[in-house]
Amino acid sequence: MQRYGSVLKVKPGKLALYKKLHAAVWPGVLKMIKRCHIRNYSIYHKDGWLFSYFEYTGKNYKADMARMAADPLTRKWWAICIPCQQPLKTRAKGEWWAGMEEVFHLA
Numbered sequence: 561m562q563r564y565g566s567v568l569k570v571k572p573g574k575l576a577l578y579k580k581l582h583a584a585v586w587p588g589v590l591k592m593i594k595r596c597h598i599r600n601y602s603i604y605h606k607d608g609w610l611f612s613y614f615e616y617t618g619k620n621y622k623a624d625m626a627r628m629a630a631d632p633l634t635r636k637w638w639a640i641c642i643p644c645q646q647p648l649k650t651r652a653k654g655e656w657w658a659g660m661e662e663v664f665h666l667a
Contacts, residue, residue, distance in 0.1 A: 562616045563665065566657035567648065569608050574644035578610075581641060588633040596624040610645070612657055 570578055582603065593601060597618030604611045618624050628634055642656070651658035 562621070563662060564612075564614050564616060565660040565662060566612045566655075567660055568610055568651075568657050569646040569648070570605065570610050571644055571646050572608070575605065575608075578641070578644040579605075581644075586633065586637055589637045592628055592631050592634050596628045598624075 597616055599615045599617055601614035602612070604613075616624075645656070647656050648658040
């Protein structure tokens with residue numbers, strides 16, 4: 561299992577919509593997340609920042625993320641969520657949510 565943390569900003573005036581969307585995530589989107597071996601997924605908010613944490617239990621992260629990105633329902637969901645988000649300028653090429661380095665973990 562691999563842990564992932566990532567961060568981006570929520571656009572001004574979009575936090576209420578973002579929270580509303582995530583209070584009722586579409587069931588098909590949730591199923592796809594699970595099919596792609598993502599577990600224990602959380603998104604936190606603080607002062608305009610969104611922090612995402614999840615655990616990946618699969619064997620081929622790149623293939624699973626490509627599978628998710630190709631899913632038509634997930635793409636529709638992202639089309640609604642992405643306008644609420646502002647990615648960091650310092651993110652790596654190809655990232656939307658900027659990956660974070662884990663500096664501490666206690667199991």
